Amino acid sequence: MKSKTISDLFTRLREKRPLVHHITNYVTVNDCANITIAAGAAPVMADAPEEVCEMVTFAGALVLNIGTLNRGQIESMILAGGMANDRKIPVILDPVGAGATRFRTDSALRLLDELKITILKGNAGEIGVLAGAEAQVRGVDSFGMTGDPIRIAQHFAKRAGVAVVVSGATDIVTDGKRILLVDNGHPMMGSISGTGCMAASVTGAFAAVSEDPIIASAAALAAFGIAGQRAAAGTRGPYSFKTALFDKMAALNPEDLASGARIRIQ
DSSP: OOHHHHHHHHHHHHHHOOEEEEEOOTTTHHHHHHHHHHHTOEEEEOOOTTTHHHHHTTOSEEEEEOTTOOHHHHHHHHHHHHHHHHTTOOEEEEOTTBTTBHHHHHHHHHHHHHSOOSEEEEEHHHHHHHHTSOEEEETTEEEEESSOHHHHHHHHHHHHTSEEEEESSSEEEESSSOEEEEOOOOGGGGSSTTHHHHHHHHHHHHHTTOSOHHHHHHHHHHHHHHHHHHHHTTOOSHHHHHHHHHHHHHHOOHHHHHHHOOEEEO
């Protein structure tokens, strides 16, 4: 992928500062808000059914995260997602913990069935479960899937009509035809809670200013990964790394992304 494509996208993000509406979990909600700001967008965290339809009309993207789900929250997601679909606003679904319990799995499948999801972003276990592959999830942690994750993601994306992102040491991004592999990131990103949720927020920010969910996803993961790499340099431990992650994301510029992104076409 051309470096100018992703640098131009990042420039557009910083110039437009789109609103990203989140219906997300209470464990990482503040981190998601702050990483959205650091990326260059504006967050709003609104999940009341009385206002989600109105709120999403102002947004450039909608991020749905089922990390601490309940039935009322799912109904709010359906309402907001339906309005976003009507307004052609991209919807990013992070099916946190799908496969750990029947409620989580059924809720994620319901959202995929009732809404037009633009980007489905999860770890290997979550995506494997939703794709019908043999996979294992404990709590919100992935223990992987059996089989080739690239092919499983590709076939699932084609069947479901959604861009699929599988996070990992190498992130997989596919729409069933194109496959991009993103090699940015650092192992320290797994030392704190919420980096997966934050990645979905950054993806929402990029998707808000792009008509191509594959390019937006790859650019977002590369940007977040570069911030992680830079934050890990000289870190003293998980909490100093977390602080540095926000700082490095905020300091990142389009030229940094163009030169540092490690995106491969499969």
